[in-house]
Amino acid sequence: MPTHGYRRLFHLAIALLIASTAVGRPATAHATTPTHATLNAASIDAYVNAYMERTDLPGAVVAVTRGDRVVHTAGYGHTAAGKAMTARTPVPVASLSKSMTALAVMRLVEAGRADLDTPAHRYLPEFTMADRRAEKITVRQLLNQTSGMADSAYPDLTRPQPHTLTEAVADMRGARLAARPGTEWNYHNPNYFVAARLVEVVSGRPFADYLATQVFRPLGMSHTESVNTTDDMPDRAQGYVRAYGMLFPRTHPRWFAAGGHGVVTTADDLSRWLIAQNNQGVSAAGRRVVSARSVDVMHTPPQGREYAMGWSLSPSGEEPRQIRHTGELLTHNAIQTLLPDSRTGIAIVANTGMISGDDAAVMLDGLVDLAQGKSPAVRTPFTMKADYVLAALTLSAIALGVLGAVRARRWARRTADRPLWRVGLRMLPCAVPIVLFAQLTQLVGLLMNREGTLAQLGYIWPALVICSATAALAATVVIAARSLAVLLTRRTRVLPSEGPIGGDDDAGGRRGRVGETERDGTEAVGEQAAPGAQDERVDAEQVFVDEAQRGK
DSSP states (O other), X not given: OOHHHHHHHHHHHHHHHHHHHHHTSOOOOOTTSOSSOOOSHHHHHHHHHHHHHHHOOOEEEEEEEETXXXXXXXXXXXXXXXXXXXXXXXXXXXXXXXXXXXXXXHHHHHXXXXXXXXXXHHHOTTOOOSSGGGXXXXXXXXXXXXXXXXXXXXXXXXSOOOSSHHHHHHGGGGOOOSSOTTSOOOOOTHHHHHHHHHHHHHHTSOHHHHHIIIIITTTTOTTOEEOSBGGGSGGGGOEEEEETTEEEEEOOOOOBOTTTTOEEEOHHXXXXXXXXXXXXXXXXXXXXXXOHHHHHXXXXXXXXXXXXXXXXXXXXXXXXXXXXXXXXXXXXXEEEEEETTXXXXXXXXXXXXXXXXXXXXXXXXXXXXHHTTOOOOOOOOHHHHHHHHHXXXXXXXXXHHHHHHHTHHHHHHHTTTSOHHHHHHHHGGGGHHHHHHHTHHHHHHHHHTOOOOHHHHHHHOHHHHHHHHHHHHHHHHHHHHHHHHHHHHHHHHHHHHHHHHHHHHHHHHHHHHHHHHHHHHHHHHHHHHHHHHHHHHHHHHHHHHHHHHHHO
């Protein structure tokens, strides 16, 4: 691809991004959004339906509570299997499961069977790593994700997936820590695999059974369960990914999920969960499941941090104050938030994947506006605008690739008098898209602080992968076309010049030899003719002498 072509592509990208930003400003409320900002079933339905109409979101469930009462629970649209979604449709809540695992641990703590500041290894001797510092990881550090474990040291989603908690913990034996325990925060699912296995060992019961009897049933969550893998989820966690404004059904690869992201629940049960969180551990039926102090511990991050036991505190100064957590599978996304000032709870699960979807987080903004008495605007996920920019860049990459290949011979002729190393340097910028594509998963992982595979990235943001792959392919074609053109051009310049130079030498030699022969022959004739001429002069002189004597 020509260097000036890259400049044009860069300028085009900037222009399109600016245009996308302008187009992507929050939309004004549609006519279908509520005109009276009141948090009730009608306003929630109106907002969610307006959002789904604008974004073509296939399906979602919503639970909204205030204090100890349910404001509204509902399902909208359909599942990937085509079933209508209702308030009782089971859906995977992904990492919302972490706060439920934390509550299970707090039940053991309150029973005096575990202590938050005791090393987990003491309760779980099988938890060993190839790093002696792991023996000092406390139960609290596991739940707060400050254990020192991280995707950078142990990328669990890129490894073969275990089937049980025992296997998941055993697989960590060869792993090392990324930091000293308690010094850094890193979001890392295996923290919760270890916590869930600890629950199993200390309680003497399978983790799923303990959650059901000690957490879900006491809260009235009778349609909630924890599963080991995504294969055990409804329809095997089949959902949708979004690309270029369109939605594509996708099956989910098998991931291990117990403890970290394995809970399947309903909108009705999520409302009961939210009430207990906002009601200091007391269920909707008035049963205390955990102490108010334990709820405060779970909602309070360590000093200087924002994450606490499956919950994140909103940044200081942000209004309204929220305690929230997101959950993301490749085909589903979820979010739960607590508004402590109004004791409002909101949970949303949508059947679109992370980043390319993120519908739950966007919808939450509108429902939070409603909870504050504001009229919500229907916004759209970032990728619905960014994908069109990526589509334009993809088409530009194809066009520049074709142009670069077609003009390869002309480019080669222009560089024919330059040394090959300089020609190679001029082609170096063409390798940039290839390098970027080769490092795409690492770059995205760096931004997300997570590790994954290219196949997983194809779920997360398909348009980005397509754009990057297309640019890399176009660059490869241009490099190949130019390299071939350079070789052919230089060979053509060398071969014809060798023939005439040798022929001229031969002809010149022949002409030289002929000239020499002709000169030699002329000289020889001259030398042969000279004696005859001398004889004739002698005869003429003799005749003249004889005539003179006779005259006398």
